[in-house]
Amino acid sequence: MYAQMVKTDGTGVKDRAEMSADEQAFQDRIDRGEKIEPKDWMPDNYRRTLIRQIGQHAHSEIVGQLPEGNWITRAPTLERKAILLAKVQDEAGHGLYLYGAAETLGVTRDALTEDLLAGRMKYSSIFNYPTLNWADMGAVGWLVDGAAIINQVALQRTSYGPYARAMVRICKEESFHARQGFHIMMKMARGTKEQKAMAQDALNRLWYPVLMMFGPSDKDSVHTAQSMAWKIKMDTNDELRQKFVDQTVQQIEYLGLELPDPNTKWNDETGQYDYSDPDWTEFFDVIKGNGPCNVDRLAARNKAWDDGKWVRDGLMAHAAKKTAAKLAAE
Amino acid sequence: MDKDLFQYLLRLGDNTLVLGHRVSEWCGHAPVLEEDIALANTALDLIGQTQLWLGLAAEVEGAGRDADKLAMLRDIWGFRNLLLVELPNGDFGRTLMRQFLFDAWQVINLGRLMKSSDPRVAEIAAKASKEAAYHVERSADTVVGLGDGTAESHARMQAALEYLWPYVGEMFVGDDVDAALVAAGVVPDPASLREEYDAFVGRIFATATLEMPESRFTHKGGKNGAFHTEHLGHMLCSMQWLQRAYPGASW
Amino acid sequence: MKNEWPLWEVFIRGQHGLSHRHFGSLHAPDAEMAIKNARDVYTRRNEGVSIWVVEAVNVSASSPEDKGAFYEPSNSKVYRHPTFFDIPDEVGSM
Ligand SMILES: [Fe+2]
Ligand SMILES: [Fe+2]
Ligand SMILES: [Fe+2]
Numbered sequence: 001m002y003a004q005m006v007k008t009d010g011t012g013v014k015d016r017a018e019m020s021a022d023e024q025a026f027q028d029r030i031d032r033g034e035k036i037e038p039k040d041w042m043p044d045n046y047r048r049t050l051i052r053q054i055g056q057h058a059h060s061e062i063v064g065q066l067p068e069g070n071w072i073t074r075a076p077t078l079e080r081k082a083i084l085l086a087k088v089q090d091e092a093g094h095g096l097y098l099y100g101a102a103e104t105l106g107v108t109r110d111a112l113t114e115d116l117l118a119g120r121m122k123y124s125s126i127f128n129y130p131t132l133n134w135a136d137m138g139a140v141g142w143l144v145d146g147a148a149i150i151n152q153v154a155l156q157r158t159s160y161g162p163y164a165r166a167m168v169r170i171c172k173e174e175s176f177h178a179r180q181g182f183h184i185m186m187k188m189a190r191g192t193k194e195q196k197a198m199a200q201d202a203l204n205r206l207w208y209p210v211l212m213m214f215g216p217s218d219k220d221s222v223h224t225a226q227s228m229a230w231k232i233k234m235d236t237n238d239e240l241r242q243k244f245v246d247q248t249v250q251q252i253e254y255l256g257l258e259l260p261d262p263n264t265k266w267n268d269e270t271g272q273y274d275y276s277d278p279d280w281t282e283f284f285d286v287i288k289g290n291g292p293c294n295v296d297r298l299a300a301r302n303k304a305w306d307d308g309k310w311v312r313d314g315l316m317a318h319a320a321k322k323t324a325a326k327l328a329a330e
Numbered sequence: 331m332d333k334d335l336f337q338y339l340l341r342l343g344d345n346t347l348v349l350g351h352r353v354s355e356w357c358g359h360a361p362v363l364e365e366d367i368a369l370a371n372t373a374l375d376l377i378g379q380t381q382l383w384l385g386l387a388a389e390v391e392g393a394g395r396d397a398d399k400l401a402m403l404r405d406i407w408g409f410r411n412l413l414l415v416e417l418p419n420g421d422f423g424r425t426l427m428r429q430f431l432f433d434a435w436q437v438i439n440l441g442r443l444m445k446s447s448d449p450r451v452a453e454i455a456a457k458a459s460k461e462a463a464y465h466v467e468r469s470a471d472t473v474v475g476l477g478d479g480t481a482e483s484h485a486r487m488q489a490a491l492e493y494l495w496p497y498v499g500e501m502f503v504g505d506d507v508d509a510a511l512v513a514a515g516v517v518p519d520p521a522s523l524r525e526e527y528d529a530f531v532g533r534i535f536a537t538a539t540l541e542m543p544e545s546r547f548t549h550k551g552g553k554n555g556a557f558h559t560e561h562l563g564h565m566l567c568s569m570q571w572l573q574r575a576y577p578g579a580s581w
Numbered sequence: 582m583k584n585e586w587p588l589w590e591v592f593i594r595g596q597h598g599l600s601h602r603h604f605g606s607l608h609a610p611d612a613e614m615a616i617k618n619a620r621d622v623y624t625r626r627n628e629g630v631s632i633w634v635v636e637a638v639n640v641s642a643s644s645p646e647d648k649g650a651f652y653e654p655s656n657s658k659v660y661r662h663p664t665f666f667d668i669p670d671e672v673g674s675m
Contacts, residue, residue: 089367250673475610
């Protein structure tokens, strides 16, 4: 997902017997469905895990601007340009809300940003794939945002109040993202021969990378149990992935496109679709920095940050001068 | 008269089209998230204005084109924007200085166009002027903040102003198109806006501790189509690519 | 050198709202810019008509219970709203 493989310190859930009184009371609050707020007591692990998770989620939104930003200047109509720009702008907003949520835990946005830029923090693997034709703008909104929505809708119920509130706001905006994407796909799938080819190409290229968004298969996810007990992860990776496949297959069929995975088949026994696993070796390569765009993405973010330093410093210096002048006048 | 109005509407629509496009290039690359979002808002407003101005232009032309056809299927000689707005973004300071120089003119011009004898023009101007009023407030603030910030930001803003200033005068150069429409009460005389403009930008530059260049020399050719900078052609290459490569497709 | 813009808490009153509500936070060099940034960040869908900002360090808090954001329909940027896009029922929820 946008926060993949977030480490919790230690493995597995802490047993109730090992918990301190504070920890027990904390877990009870979560079990009762209460929200944890910034000034409430919380275990250090919970705080650290959340900072990593929300930070990674925020970084994903920001780096996620780049693959779609890649097409803003090439959008085919004025309306498409406006829609795409508004969409990518929303993602900047999502990053901003999420950094804000992380900041309530005692980190600063700049510190998180520097961790991202130095490669100390991750962002979602999906944004290390390129956008190569216009239908990618459809496929990304439809599939990437669609996958994110499945996760984020659940996270609206997460235990940490500021994170849950950010998710509520984000989910309201995400529906626009998925729908504008699908709308592009409909146009392309029913358009000229070339447009249809673009749509199929985008779908084929993005299918497995999107499945990877949900993270490694449950049997390889060591951090899930504790995060689920804390309600900062609401469903397992495989549950979410299955949900995504089930809802997307009928949409692919509706578009009249071919299924990218020939092994996708309805299974009467399980009542869901069977599908092929993505290539997990590729996934771990991308996570390690070896995806097709990792280097370019980080370089672009570093450049924006470095080039912007004089601007941030300049505006801050001016504000300080104004404050000083005001104080002197009083 | 319709021919003149068509030309004038292209000028308005191409200004916002080209500047909106330039500003949209920042998306994902601005110095700080808040500025990234603000720049996108500006670009979105400008694209929206483009749809209105070029939409009306197409209607006035009556040749079966629409705003998209005008934006995506004219070649460089058909463009009527000010040279100022097609100049590359440069650093953030130059982008904001260009924005301010344009906004300051735009807000005055739209104010006059709101009183146009053509109600269609007046209506679009009324809508656009609300957006322009916010744009100029924001770009002026940023010019002041960076001009009066650090030594580096000051130097960069002064350099941006000096680079862009020779493109300012084109806003105030009138021609036959203007003259015909001025006579009909449709648009203001471009030259008549200069005094107010200079007074306003002069005030902002003083607060920003920036020195307003004295020269009145101006590059021109954009708004009458005589010639553009080399930069515009590259912009059109990306902006129009899909429509050119796949003619007749619907997107 | 660390020179981070201060953090501001943003409160917005909607068109039909009676009072300001906490919407979120953002960074800005000073109060004036914080208000402008709030306008650009938090009212993209016509959410508000009045904005307050308070520097976060000046907020003293118990444990607030915020019921979350609400939205007013936007007039001129209809495409931001999912219903702008006609998606056939057969497609399922989106
Ligand atoms: Fe997002
Ligand atoms: Fe997203
Ligand atoms: Fe999104």
